[in-house]
Amino acid sequence: MYKGTLKQILLITDGCSNSGEDPIAMAALAREYGITVNVIGVMDRDVIDDRGMKEIEGIAMSGGGVSQVVYAKQLSQTVQMVTRKAMTQTLQGVINKELQQILGPNSSMEELPPEKRGEVMEVVDELGETVSLEILILVDTSASMKTKLPTVKEALFDLSLSLNARIGHNSYGVFVFPGKRQEVEKVLDWTPKLESLSTIFPKLTTGGITPTGPAIQEAISHFKNNSGIRSKVAYDEQYMEESGL
Numbered sequence: 001m002y003k004g005t006l007k008q009i010l011l012i013t014d015g016c017s018n019s020g021e022d023p024i025a026m027a028a029l030a031r032e033y034g035i036t037v038n039v040i041g042v043m044d045r046d047v048i049d050d051r052g053m054k055e056i057e058g059i060a061m062s063g064g065g066v067s068q069v070v071y072a073k074q075l076s077q078t079v080q081m082v083t084r085k086a087m088t089q090t091l092q093g094v095i096n097k098e099l100q101q102i103l104g105p106n107s108s109m110e111e112l113p114p115e116k117r118g119e120v121m122e123v124v125d126e127l128g129e130t131v132s133l134e135i136l137i138l139v140d141t142s143a144s145m146k147t148k149l150p151t152v153k154e155a156l157f158d159l160s161l162s163l164n165a166r167i168g169h170n171s172y173g174v175f176v177f178p179g180k181r182q183e184v185e186k187v188l189d190w191t192p193k194l195e196s197l198s199t200i201f202p203k204l205t206t207g208g209i210t211p212t213g214p215a216i217q218e219a220i221s222h223f224k225n226n227s228g229i230r231s232k233v234a235y236d237e238q239y240m241e242e243s244g245l
Contacts, residue, residue, distance in 0.1 A: 004132075005131070005134055006087055006091075006134070007034060007035040007036065007136075008036045008038060008065070008083065008086055008087075008133070008134070008135045008136070009027075009030060009035055009037045009065075009137075009216060009219050010038050010083065010135055010136070010137045010138065011037065011038065011040070011138045011140075011212070012137065012138065012140060012152055013039070013041060013056070013140035014048065014052075014140060014142075014144055014148065015142065015144060015210055016049075016212075017211065017212035018210050018211075019183065019211040019214070020183060020212075020213045020214035020217075021213030021214055023212040023215075024055070024059055024062045025213070026214075026216035026220070027058075027059045027063035028062040028063070029216075029217070029220060030216060030219070031062065031063050033220060033223075035223065036063060036064050036065045036086050036090055037060060038082050038083065039057075039063075039066075039067045040067070040069075040070065040075070040078055040082060041053070041056045041067070041070070042071075042072055042145070042151075042152070043069065043070065043072065044071070044072050044147060048069055053069065056069060059216075065089075066085050068081070073151070075152065076151075076158040076159075078155075079155045079156070079158070079159045080162045083135065083163070084128070087128050087131075087133070088124060088125075088128055095120060095124060129166050129168060130166070131168045132168050132170075132171075133166075133169070134170075134171045134172075135173075136172075136175065136219045136222060136223065137156060137172065137174045138175050138212075138219055139174065139175070139176045139177075140176075140177060140210060141178060141179075141204055141205070141206050142178065142206060142207060142209060142210040143206050143207060143208050146206040149201055149206075150201070153198070153201040156174075156194050157195075157197070157198075160193065160194040160195075164192075170192055171190050171191065172188070172190070172192070172193075172194050173186070173189060173191070173222060174186075174188035174197065175187065175222075177210070177211050177212065177215035178207045178209050178211055183215070184211065184215045187200050187204070188200060
């Protein structure tokens with residue numbers, strides 16, 4: 001039985017990055033450390049252009065996660081759906097690896113007889129309810145997100161209510177980008193509850209830039225109880241500086 005912790009980055013944005021590291025490369029780095037990167041693009045009356053759509057899809061693909069573009073009024077349902085879908089996807093991948101170790105490198109869940117596949121999916125569903133889950137939420141606070149922030153806050157409340165019905169332990173952290181004084185700012189440290197967002201969100205200011213890549217990079221290094229990730233991130237950051245990347 002899988003005993004690990006599922007780690008997810010949930011990125012909520014409405015446009016393209018325009019500052020700092022390549023977010024698609026940062027999402028690939030997150031995936032290397034076992035962190036899934038999910039992206040939700042939020043529209044109001046406006047639309048997300050082709051470049052923004054490609055970036056949203058590219059980040060999720062590189063991060064092994066799920067992407068979805070929705071109107072703000074659909075955000076709550078979408079946040080829950082994306083989080084759950086990414087959990088199932090990750091657990092299916094874990095079980096496929098275990099099957100390959102047992103049955104051989106060319107085996108997968110899809111090749112099992114229907115009744116056996118059904119049994120495996122029951123295990124996936126059970127794990128989805130019992131496994132520990134860490135979600136670090138990255139909220140775009142660029143100027144165009146100003147009117148959408150109240151909807152984002154409500155969507156995150158609804159997410160916590162939905163996930164708190166699980167048996168497994170949940171832990172959340174929230175970063176915004178850009179922050180007041182720096183590109184990325186932590187507004188909520190790891191906690192099993194998101195209620196304190198009600199006091200934080202009204203105080204958030206919105207700005208012009210969208211440093212999505214730095215936000216993902218910062219998120220990687222803030223996953224708790226994982227010194228291995230932190231040391232490797234520090235090494236990679238030093239390498240990138242020395243290489244002029």
